[in-house]
Amino acid sequence: MDKRLVLITGHYGSGKTEFAVNYAIECSKDHHNVRLADLDIVNPYFRSREREDLLKSFGIRLVGNVNVNVSIELPALPPEIRGAIEDSQSKSVIDVGGDPIGARVLARYSEDIKKQDYDMFLVVNANRPETQNKDAVIKYIKEIEFASKLKITGLVNNTHLLKSTSKEDVYRGHRLVEEVSIETHLPIKYDAAIKKIAEEINSENSDIKVFPITLYMREEWMS
Amino acid sequence: MAKVLMKGNEAVGAAAIKAGCRYFFGYPITPQNEVPEYMSKELPKVGGVFLQAESEVAAINMVYGAAGAGARVMTSSSSPGISLKQEGISYIAGAELPCVIVNMMRGGPGLGSIQAAQADYFQATRGGGNGDYRHIVYAPASIQETVDIMMEAFDIADIYRIPVMILGDGMIGQMMEAVEFKEYVPRELPEKDWATSGTKEMKSPRVVNSLYLEPELLQEHNVNLEKKHKIIEEKEVRYEATGIEDAEVVCVAYGTTARVAKNAIDDLAKEGIKVGLIRPITLWPFPHEAFDKINPQAKGLLTIEMSMGQMIDDVKIASNGRWPVAFEGKTGGLVPSSVDVVNAVKKMIGGAK
Incomplete structure (x- = not known):
């Protein structure tokens, strides 16, 4: 069981936002009060706040719009983020910006977060050039922990090549996070993959249970 | 690999370094910020120089200087920043120097928006700078194609001593895709016997300049530039054309909108409607020859752009009155959907309600 408050961090391009959106939707099946906070003030494209209507349809409250349109570069955080962090009745998912730069935003809330029952996941995509081996991933863990003033509590293998993800990608990523897990003692919380691949692996291999991802952030014409 | x-944007930087680019001068602007970010991190590792200039005007003039000294150099920006670079681009073209310029287009005019657009077609193909100059414009439609073109762009610039622009849009810059870096095989390049790389007092100084005070000399210079442009028009045209010989309608689109068009064309094929696609990969030189292969009985051409319709003029010139030319597009940072394209095609063939 994950903690009430879940922070999603990682290298940019690891698939944090897709994972966060899918994870929040999964949580909405068991919780009536799910909030997804978009803390990404680094990148103005492909942010979870673009999917407010979708999230609403699952009863999820999006926190992150500063009352202006979605495509603005404004390093401003709405006050409701405190609510998502502190409200003990809220199942809260925080979609953090990529890299240590994106995670730095968390430092401002770190004292409040430490008082909560929280998890902080590192999403890993072994197909990203900068997170292809154990040492590189551990470097990210250290840098994100330093920037956020918080500790990572679990790993998410989200190794993918978008719609052309193969089973081998997922297995290779799993081996990578296993290596990281052995060295850091961080548990592997999830292996995630697009639905088709997740179903294939889940039907043939009982050792890992793959969390199915629907690509909500990718347009139909994208690969 | x-x-x-x-x-x-990252892939642009990685490909440029693989192609031997060692100098980057630029200024941040969304949605291309990951290009300078990547270069600032990676160029020092290979002995190169990344320099954030005080403005786009300064950056393009640094490119002018480095190119004049024979360096492999590039800059990148997005629409309003590229506008600021126009004077420098004209000077570089006038002085016949090679360089690569990346424009990840955003909404305009003016500051516009930070979302993706294709509204700089006029500027890229007609030039925002002064004088009888041209520069090559590549419009990749995927990250893989962006990488492949980036690797070649520096050689093309060297061969013709001309600025080469990679014209992407915010989507191409911001989107993630799978890429493979193929081994870069350099072309045979002419010696840079014009570069101001020092005389060591052994030879007469070389001069890089775009100033010709005598009208006859300037005219001669322009005639020579035009000869070069004609050779580029003959040799460097690139495009993708599919299903145009027996099409009822032919879509013409580049970059991101070509991706949308392909989806729409597949959907229309399922309904038995034959639609072809011409995707210019070079916007200048424009692929006029592709249009000669279009079914003469086609009902029309549909230009699809993320603008109010800028390439449509080139499509009309290429059509040369043979087919009616219609337009479908979105602007302001919006991307047309395949449904928009499907409906526009049906309207042209008389099938829309």
Whole structure:
């Protein structure tokens, strides 16, 4: 069981936002009060706040719009983020910006977060050039922990090549996070993959249970 | 090499370094910020120089200087920043120097928006700078194609001593896709016997300049430039054309909108409607020859752009009155959907309600 408050961090391009959106939707099946906070003030494209209507349809409250349109570069955080962090009745998912730069935003809330029952996941995509081996991933863990003033509590293998993800990608990523897990003692919380691949692996291999991802952030014409 | 997942802007930087680019001068602007970010991190590792200039005007003039000294150099920006660079681009073209310029287009005019657009077609193909100059414009439609073109762009610039622009849009810059870096095989390049790389007092100084005070000399210079442009028009045209010989309608689109068009064309094929696609990969030189292969009985051409319709003029010139030319597009940072394209095609063939 994950903690009430879940922070999603990682290298940019690891698939944090897709994972966060899918994870929040999964949580909405068991919780009536799910909030997804978009803390990404680094990148103005492909942010979870673009999917407010979708999230609403699952009863999820999006926190992150500063009352202006979605495509603005404004390093401003709405006050409701405190609510998502502190409200003990809220199942809260925080979609953090990529890299240590994106995670730095968390430092401002770190004292409040430490008082909560929280998890902080590192999403890993072994197909990203900068997170292809154990040492590189551990470097990210250290840098994100330093920037956020918080500790990572679990790993998410989200190794993918978008719609052309193969089973081998997922297995290779799993081996990578296993290596990281052995060295850091961080548990592997999830292996995630697009639905088709997740179903294939889940039907043939009982050792890992793959969390199915629907690509909500990718347009139909994208690969 | 195995495929990796990269953001378009990162891939631009990685490909440039692989192609031997060692100098980057630029200024941040969304949605191309990951290009300078990547270069600032990676160029020092290979002995190169990244320099954030005080403005786009300064950056393009640094490119002018480095190119004049014979360096492999590039800059990148997005629409309003590229506008500021126009004077420098004209000078570089006038002085016949090679360089690569990346424009990840955003909404305009003016500051516009930070979302993706294709509204700089006029500027890129007609020039925002002064004088009888041209520069090559590539419009990749995927991250893989962006990488492949980036690798070649520096050689093309060297061969013709001309600025080469990579014209992407915010989507191409920001989108993640799987890419493979193929081994870069350099072309045979002419010696840079014009570069101001020092005389060591052994030879007469070389001069890089775009100033010709005598009208006859300037005219001669322009005639020579035009000869070069004609050779580029003959040799460097690139495009993708599919299903145009027996099409009822032919879509003409580049970059991101070509991706949308392909989806729409597949959907229309399922309904038995034959639609072809011409995707210019070079916007200048424009692929006029592709249009000669279009079914003469086609009902019309549909230009699809993320603008109010800028390439449509070139499509009309290429059509040369043979087919009616219609337009479908979105602007302001919006991307047309395949449904928009399907409906526009049906309207042209008389099938829409």
